[in-house]
Amino acid sequence: MFDDETVDIVCPNCGRKNPILVRDVEDHSETRVNCHQCGAVVKVDAEDFRRRLAQVRQELEALQLEARRAGNSRRPRKDNFQI
Numbered sequence: 001m002f003d004d005e006t007v008d009i010v011c012p013n014c015g016r017k018n019p020i021l022v023r024d025v026e027d028h029s030e031t032r033v034n035c036h037q038c039g040a041v042v043k044v045d046a047e048d049f050r051r052r053l054a055q056v057r058q059e060l061e062a063l064q065l066e067a068r069r070a071g072n073s074r075r076p077r078k079d080n081f082q083i
């Protein structure tokens with residue numbers, strides 16, 4: 001379901017974010033990403049990754065909920081218009 005979803009892996013060496021496919025990580029117990037900027041090899045542990053991904057998704061959902069709520073309160077309602 002999240003096949004084409006990408007996540008950013010932050011290089012511990014230079015801080016550059018390297019986007020990788022979620023699918024690629026979940027298919028292996030360990031994934032190595034070559035940093036696009038400095039070439040450092042960043043190891044991604046699938047277990048750890050899954051845990052972090054779950055957290056990110058929860059935070060995202062919370063953010064989306066918040067945005068929706070904020071959007072609703074800011075959207076002009078019919079009552080606010082005078083005709």
Ligand SMILES: [Zn+2]
Pocket residue numbers: 011012013014015016035036037038039040
């Ligand atoms: Zn780097």
